[in-house]
Amino acid sequence: MLEKILILLCLSSALAEQPCKPDASDGYKVRLSIKTALGDEAYVWNENEMFLFRATLAFAMRSHLNGQEFDVSNIIVCDETPRVTFWFVVTSPLNTSGLVDKGVVEEAIRMSRNRINSAFLLTDKTLEFIGITPTLTAPVNPDTPPWLIVFGVVMGAVGAGIIVVLVSPLVLKKRKKNEETDEDEEETGVKAVENGSTREGVYNMSFSDDERLTQM
């Protein structure tokens, strides 16, 4: 009789421990890297921090499943290591021996991931839930890609430069012509007969000092 009671007690105590164990089917492993994230301002992981974690997780469950009053006692933690990793399982407030399904827990954590991270001053990389991949932040896509803006500036400057360089001699020519026509109108005297362009005529090579070319 006594043995039966003992066996029953052992069994019940074993059953009571069963919900949270490593590789639990409905549990998740959590890994924190506090020193990596905060360096010198790292806080020490102790019982109070663990309490905060359980409370945050209860908050996440409450936000996801509206109506169900999750409490700190519903989050059971075990297998803590110096690395700061541990396993946790979530029991349902309606049925303390039953565990909340893995998928539901995952959805709850995903929804409140930001809040959980900021409660511990950590990020997705330093507060890891093994098995729950963080949703990657979508990159910021501005309407006009910034490179087109730089391109526009450069092309605009170059285009303006080309136009200036092409047009400026024409403008100078016009100004000169205007000045010349003004001068011509002023002249009333007889135009001297020009002797023709000085460029006409044959260049007399015999006076060139270019002796190289007269080799025979």
Add this chain to the structure above:
Amino acid sequence: MDREAESAEQTQVHGLQEMTERPKWDNKVQYLLTCIGFAVGLGNVWRFPYLCQVYGGGAFLIPYVIALVFEGLPLLHMELAIGQRLRMGSVGVWNSISPYMGGLGVASMAVSFLVGLFYNMILAWILWYFFHSFQSPLPWRDCPLNLNHTGYVSECEKSSAVNYFWYRETLNVTPNIETSGSLQWWLVLCLATAWCLVYICFIRGIETIGKAIYITATFPYLVLTIFLVRALTLSGATDGLIYLFTPNWETLKNPEVWLDAATQIFFSLSLAFGGLIAFSSYNAQKNNCERDALIVGCVNSFTSIYASIPIFAILGFKANENYNACRNWNILRLTNAFNIADENITLENYGDWLNYLNTTDPSEVDNLNLKTCDLQTFLDQSASGTGLAFIVFTEAVINMPGSQVWAVLFFVMLFSLGLSSMFGNLEGVLTPLLDLHMVPSWMPKEIFTGLICLSSFTVALIFTLGSGNYWLEIFNSYVGSMPLLIIAFFEIISVVYIYGINRFNDDIEWMSGRRPNFYWQATWRFISPFMLLVVFVAYVVVEAEKQPTYNAWNPDYVRKILQFLYNITPYPKWVYAICVLLSVLPVVSIPIVAMYKFTGFLKKYIENRHSQNPYANDL
């Protein structure tokens, strides 16, 4: 004698016209800066450091200096001297020396045009990266997310973010050269910008080039100095520098080292393009070209060595970062597997911890598949050419604080290096055309240069296709190498043996006041032609032995070589035919023109024999 009288007449006629019109440099500094800018190009920054590293560091300087002294400087002096003396572009100069050698000028012009096409495409790529350097974070730092935001794009994960940005987002490269893909509009825009920038500097020939060169030739030195100061303060810089300069004397026994040193000096000084002849033709005739040649040659080599210091300091920094990342990954694996407290294992005590864990639980440690992290492997991951600038260097820049500034500075430096070289290429095309009076007199110079730029832009659109990168590699290997060697060889033979070395010596004495000394005589007559011949033959032999293959980027290919997804593919037959055509076409003008002139000469000779008119005046 007939020939000489003809050529004398030609120079007289040209002399008459150009005495009234030929533009000239504003001052000596402009001329020197332009020649230096032409010689100092992208190759000084991304080819020389790579060769130095691969061929045993400091030991490579020996074949390099020997090649400079016996091949580079003599050819450089010769080109500057004949341009200055005969005062014409490449076509006119070779026509003057001998009508049979007129084809040399045409060949130079063709090579200059073809090289200008693909060189500006590289400038377009540099502009693309420059435009993208104004973002935070830099776009090549992170892989883009895939469609449903659950992870990264698979092609990016298999290679790396920098590779993906270069091969997919910039080039959008096709898996092989047969698949042409379509014109990539963003590359067309960048190419148009590059050509517009070149046009605005080149618009009136040397008048505008001379103004632009003050900036484009000096700015790279400023940036290199800034990089030098910054790079030397980075961690791991000394590893890179030691790796670069540690001499490995064994490599000197390998003939390929000597071949590469000779070709590097040759291409680095931009000889045989006709650009140097064009630049010196705008000089006053009484100018000391010997000193100019020495200055340009030595500054070019000094720049190569000076540029390799910050490049390799930064590469050492990058290798160090990768090495630390590798070890940190191992540390994280160990920490997580053995549940050791966070940051108890550091880079310093990693070795001790590893030993301790190996003794206590070796099977677990084996299961972790820790990476072997070796600094040497990371240092060996070097690259040359576009790989250095767009993959290796951009990765290094990500890790430097203030990356946008360094990226902008780097790409502006590359752009100005390339721009000053483009000036030489285009002058090598423009000056002969102007001298041959191929420009209709009603067309102002600005329109003509605009036409050159527009036609080059149109032809260069093939490089904006999906397979454009493969075509650029083809142009680079087959146009920018062998034809130049052939042209240079014929150049020096023409000047020394056809024009006459004594006549040439007299010219130089008249121009600079001093007769060239024994060093120049020996190199011009024997050493340089012999070296060129040996280099050319060796180059042909080495190229013929290699299979004509190329590295095709294939995202489906599983095997990884050092994080590059290359698939070494042989060229298809029709592409190989184009390669051979590209090598042969520029130089085919040399025999064709010689043949043409010779048949003309034969005709006249036969006519004279038949007519035998004693009163005929012409001989």
